Amino acid sequence: MSIKVILALSNRLFSEGIKRLLENERDITVAGVLKAGAKYTVKELEGLSPNVILTDILTLYNYLPVFEQGPKDMHIVLLDTNSGRETIVATILKKRLNGVLLSDTGPELLKKCIRSVAKGEVWLDKHTFKNILYGINALEAERTEALSAREEEIVALTGIGLRNKEIAHRLHISEPTVKTHLTRIFKKLNLKARSELISYAIKNREMSGLIPQTKHRDR
Numbered sequence: 001m002s003i004k005v006i007l008a009l010s011n012r013l014f015s016e017g018i019k020r021l022l023e024n025e026r027d028i029t030v031a032g033v034l035k036a037g038a039k040y041t042v043k044e045l046e047g048l049s050p051n052v053i054l055t056d057i058l059t060l061y062n063y064l065p066v067f068e069q070g071p072k073d074m075h076i077v078l079l080d081t082n083s084g085r086e087t088i089v090a091t092i093l094k095k096r097l098n099g100v101l102l103s104d105t106g107p108e109l110l111k112k113c114i115r116s117v118a119k120g121e122v123w124l125d126k127h128t129f130k131n132i133l134y135g136i137n138a139l140e141a142e143r144t145e146a147l148s149a150r151e152e153e154i155v156a157l158t159g160i161g162l163r164n165k166e167i168a169h170r171l172h173i174s175e176p177t178v179k180t181h182l183t184r185i186f187k188k189l190n191l192k193a194r195s196e197l198i199s200y201a202i203k204n205r206e207m208s209g210l211i212p213q214t215k216h217r218d219r
Helices: 012-022 042-047 057-062 085-094 107-118 126-140 149-159 164-171 175-189 194-203
Strands: 003-008 028-033 052-055 075-079 099-101
Touching (some): 012 107, 028 107, 052 107, 057 075, 057 085, 075 085, 099 107, 149 175, 164 175
Parallel strands (some): 003 028, 052 075
16 A cells, blocks of 8 residues: 655755655655645645655644644654754654654655654654653653743743744843853753753643743843
8 A cells, every 4th residue: 555645845846856756666655745835724634645744844833734633644754954953852742743854864764764654653863862852851850949930931932942042032131141041940950951941841831831022121
């Protein structure tokens, strides 16, 4: 039985390149190439009966619907070329992903990933998997110090993927001030990597759901 793949990518040339890589595979069929920048409903995608959807972060967050109760045999693989590791980890934890392929992935590994994910397996590179484990383990560590209101704001914004410069702009504070807060946060929560902090923020929904609109400035 052929594996039906849908290409939902923000770059049409990239989509056409992947389509050509897969078109000679006997067990893989490209069932559709979604138009870049077009939004689709769950019903529309289910109508194509895909086994695997290959997408990127831009399309995943802005154009694909949320699959809360999608078909069990439909899996999503993230193709990433530009995002940092922290953003990838946050995406894995927030979205219904079954696999991640990074920018250095070759054609044969792409095909192997599609076949594995179509079987219901999870495909992650070792480093990303390690970061996730560290983040989850950090959540189980004992918390001895409470975060301040400002620190909670910074954790929340980190959890939605913002960088230090973006957090500083959002909160109207300097970037060095953000770094100082993060140093204290890492110490209080006993964390060592930004991916662990993102995991913490996402796990604690009351924190990750907060998008501060603070307008005052720290002195």
